[in-house]
Amino acid sequence: MYLDHYKDKLLAEIHELRSRVALYESDDVIAAMKDLCEKRIRGIEGREKRNYDAWIKAVEANRDLKKENTRIRNEKATLKKAKERCQTREGQLKREVERLKQQNATVTDQRDEARKENGEKDRQIEALKEEICRLKAQIDHDGTTNGIPTSQTPAGKKKVIPNSREKSGRKRGGQEGHEKHFLRANPEEAVTETEDHGLDQCPHCGGELTELEGQAVEKDETDYEVKIIRKRHRFKEYICRECGKRVRAPIPKRLKEENQYGANIQAMVLALLDLGFISVKRTRDITIGMMDRELRLSEGFVGKVQKKAARMLKDFNEEVKAFCLVQKILYWDDTVVFMNTARACFRFYGNEKVAYYRAHESKGAEGIKDDGILANLTEKTTLMHDHVKYNYRKEFLFKNIECVQHLERELEKVSRDSQHRWASEMKELISTTIHRRKDHLRKGKKGFTDEETNRFEERMEQILTKGWSQCMKDQSRYYHTDERNCLKKFEEYRENYFAWVYDFELPTTNNLSESSLRMTKTKQKVSGQFLKVETAREFAAVRTYTETCRRNGVNEYQALQRLMAGNPYTLDEVLGHTK
Numbered sequence: 001m002y003l004d005h006y007k008d009k010l011l012a013e014i015h016e017l018r019s020r021v022a023l024y025e026s027d028d029v030i031a032a033m034k035d036l037c038e039k040r041i042r043g044i045e046g047r048e049k050r051n052y053d054a055w056i057k058a059v060e061a062n063r064d065l066k067k068e069n070t071r072i073r074n075e076k077a078t079l080k081k082a083k084e085r086c087q088t089r090e091g092q093l094k095r096e097v098e099r100l101k102q103q104n105a106t107v108t109d110q111r112d113e114a115r116k117e118n119g120e121k122d123r124q125i126e127a128l129k130e131e132i133c134r135l136k137a138q139i140d141h142d143g144t145t146n147g148i149p150t151s152q153t154p155a156g157k158k159k160v161i162p163n164s165r166e167k168s169g170r171k172r173g174g175q176e177g178h179e180k181h182f183l184r185a186n187p188e189e190a191v192t193e194t195e196d197h198g199l200d201q202c203p204h205c206g207g208e209l210t211e212l213e214g215q216a217v218e219k220d221e222t223d224y225e226v227k228i229i230r231k232r233h234r235f236k237e238y239i240c241r242e243c244g245k246r247v248r249a250p251i252p253k254r255l256k257e258e259n260q261y262g263a264n265i266q267a268m269v270l271a272l273l274d275l276g277f278i279s280v281k282r283t284r285d286i287t288i289g290m291m292d293r294e295l296r297l298s299e300g301f302v303g304k305v306q307k308k309a310a311r312m313l314k315d316f317n318e319e320v321k322a323f324c325l326v327q328k329i330l331y332w333d334d335t336v337v338f339m340n341t342a343r344a345c346f347r348f349y350g351n352e353k354v355a356y357y358r359a360h361e362s363k364g365a366e367g368i369k370d371d372g373i374l375a376n377l378t379e380k381t382t383l384m385h386d387h388v389k390y391n392y393r394k395e396f397l398f399k400n401i402e403c404v405q406h407l408e409r410e411l412e413k414v415s416r417d418s419q420h421r422w423a424s425e426m427k428e429l430i431s432t433t434i435h436r437r438k439d440h441l442r443k444g445k446k447g448f449t450d451e452e453t454n455r456f457e458e459r460m461e462q463i464l465t466k467g468w469s470q471c472m473k474d475q476s477r478y479y480h481t482d483e484r485n486c487l488k489k490f491e492e493y494r495e496n497y498f499a500w501v502y503d504f505e506l507p508t509t510n511n512l513s514e515s516s517l518r519m520t521k522t523k524q525k526v527s528g529q530f531l532k533v534e535t536a537r538e539f540a541a542v543r544t545y546t547e548t549c550r551r552n553g554v555n556e557y558q559a560l561q562r563l564m565a566g567n568p569y570t571l572d573e574v575l576g577h578t579k
Contacts (some may be wrong), residue, residue, distance in 0.1 A: 010044055017041065026366060086132055131192050135445050186220045229246070229262070261301070263565035269297070269305045270560045274542045277523040303535075309563055310538035313545050319571035320356045320544055323350050323377050329506065330398075331384045332373070334363060335515030337520055338529035339536055344535065348516045349373050353442065353575060355516055356549035359536035372399070401511035404430060407489065414486050417479035422467035423486070429459055433501065434508055447504050456501060464490055508552045545569075552577050 035104045039460065091165040135427070156351040160414055174180070233255060237248040255262070265287070272283040280302045287297050326332055334347035337359070349356040360367030368374055368390065377383065377398040378480050385391055386403050408427050415423035433456055440448065447458070462526050489497070521537070524538055545568065549559040552574045 007048065010048060011100065014041060014044065025155070027328045101174060123474065131412060156501050183220075183222065184523075185218070186222065191220070195233070196231070210314050212564055226290050226292070228291060231262070254564075261295075261297070263561055265297075266305050266308075266564040267560040268559065269302055270309055270542060270564070271557050273302070274539060274546060275307055275556055277526050279527050298347075305564075306538050306542060309545075309560075310541035312563060312566070313541045316568060316571060317356070317541055317544050320350075320354050320371070320548060323571060324351075324356050324373060325355055325378075325381075327351055327381060328408060329382050329384065330373075330377070331507075331510055331513040331516075333386055333510055333517060334518045336363065337524055337536065339533055341529065344530070344533065344536065346517065346520045346540065348373065348513050350516065350548075354571075355544060355551065357540035357543050357547075359533060359540045361532075361533050382499075382506060384507055384513070386513075387489075399499075401506055403508075404434075404495060404497050404500070405509040405511065407497055408484075410486050410489075414479065414483050418470075418474065418483055420467070420470040420483070422470055423465050423483075426463045426467070429456070429463065437500070437504065437508075441504060445504075448501065460490075460494075519543070535548055549574055 017040065025334045092445065095564055127504075149395055198211075202206060202209055233251075235249040235251055237246060254263070268287065268290075271287060272278045273280070278286065280299050283302050284297050284299050288295070329351060330349060331351055332347070332349045334345050337344050337346045339359075339361060342361070345360045347358045347360070349358075356373075358367070358371050359369065374383070374391065374396055377396070379399070381398040381403055383391060383398045384401050384403065385408050387430065391398075391400050408430055411423045411427040411430075413505060414420065415427065436452075437448070467483075467487050471487060474480055476482075500508045530539070545563065546556040546559060548571070549555050549569060554569065554574055554577050559569055
C-alpha cells in the first residue's frame, strides 16, 4: 500500500515535469532542461526499481514471518495444553506430598520418640561405663599414682609404698665375701663379773668328775642394768670473815624441789616420747618396769618433761630458724595431724643439716606467716616444695623448684585412667633423664651437655604436642580435667619442675621433707592425736633439736641427757660435730 502511494506520487511528479518540458521546450535551454529532466526521470525510475526490489524482499520476509508466527502460535497452544496438564498433575502431586508429609511427620515423631528413648538408654549406658571406669581407676589409685598415704589404703588392698630405688636382683642379707660382724671377746681388764658353771656328775654314766685345772671354755656376755641412784646434794653454808654475812653455794634451778627426778630419767622419758613415739601411759609403764618398780613416775610428770624441754630449747630453735633463712637450698612440706579431734598441720623446713618443725591448728597461710620463714628468704635461696601455689606470691623473693616425683605419680595416674600414651612416654623421659644425671654425677660431671639438654627439650615438646591432641579428643571423659591440669603444669611450671636438668646442684625430689615428716604419722598411729596445739608445738621443738643433732652425727639420747642436765647443745656445736 505504501509503494502504491509512492508510485502514484512519482507518476504525478513525472507528469508535472513532462508538462513543464512541453511548456519550456525551446532551443538550447529547452534541450538542456529536457536532458536534466530526463536524467531526473531515469534517476527516479532507478530508485523506483530499487524500492520495488526491496518491497519484494520485504513481502517475502513478511510471508516467512507470518509462517513463523503461525508456528509459534501453534507451539504456544501446545505448550498451554501441556501447562494445563502439568498444573493438573501438580495439584495431584501437591495433594500426594501433603499426604506423605503427614505420614512422614507421624513416622518422624515415632522415630524421634524411639531415638529419645534409645538416646536416654545410651546416655545411661555411657554414664554407667564412665562410673565403672572412674571407680576402677579410683580402686587402682595408690601411693604410686597420687601420693595417698598408706594409712588411707582401702581394707583388703595391698599397701603400696612409693620407692624410687631399683632392685639389684641380689638376694637379701650379706653377700658372698661379705665380712661377718659379731661381738668380740671382752678383754680381761674389761670383765666386771665372772660366773662359773659346773657339773655334779658325768652326764653319760653318772660317775664322779675330777676338775681339770686351767681347762675351761669361756663365753662372754655384755649386758646392762638400771641402777637407781638416790643422790643428795649438799650446799655448804659459810660466814664471811670480812662482812660477817652468811652465804652458801648456789642451788641450780633444776634442784628447786625437795626431791626431783634427775637428768637421766627425764632424758629417758623424752627418748620414749619423742624418739620411740610411745604414749604417755605406756612410757610410764615402761619406766616402772625398767626400774623394777622402785620408782613410779606419774603421767603428769611425763607430760611436764616435754613442756620443760621445749621451754629450754627456745634459743636453739631460734638458731635453727635463722640458719634456715640463709641457706642456698631449703626444703619444706607439711602434713595433716589431729589436735583434739580436729585436723591440724605439722610443718617442716630444713635441709641435710638442720630440721625445723612447726605446728599449727590449720594448714592455711596464717601458719606460714607465723613461721616467719618464707617471707624472710632472699633471692639467694631456692625453695623445694610439692607444688604449693602460695609460694609463687609476688612478695616472695626466693626461687621455686618442685618435686618431680609427684609429677611422675600424676603422670602414672593419667596414664592408667586415660590409656593415653603421652603420659607414659613423659614419665619414661623424666625417669631416663634422672638416671642419666645420676650416672653423670657418679662420673664427676657438673651437668648435661648442650646437645643433651636440647634433645631433652625437643622430646618434651613432641610429647606435649601429642598430649594436647589426645586430651582434646576426649573432653567428655571423666579423666579429662585431671589430664588437662597435668598438661597445664608443664606449660606454667616447667622451669620449676625441671631446673635440675640445667643445674646438678639442685635436687629432683622433695623426699627429704617427706621423710622428715614421716615420724608424725608414726606418732599419730600410737597416740591418735595431740591434746592441743601447745603439746604439738612442744613436740615440734624437741624434734627440731633431736633431728638436727642426728643429721650431724650427734647421738640423740646423749643430746637429750645434756638438755635435761641444763646444758643443751648449741647449733654451732652440733654443726661442728665430727661423726
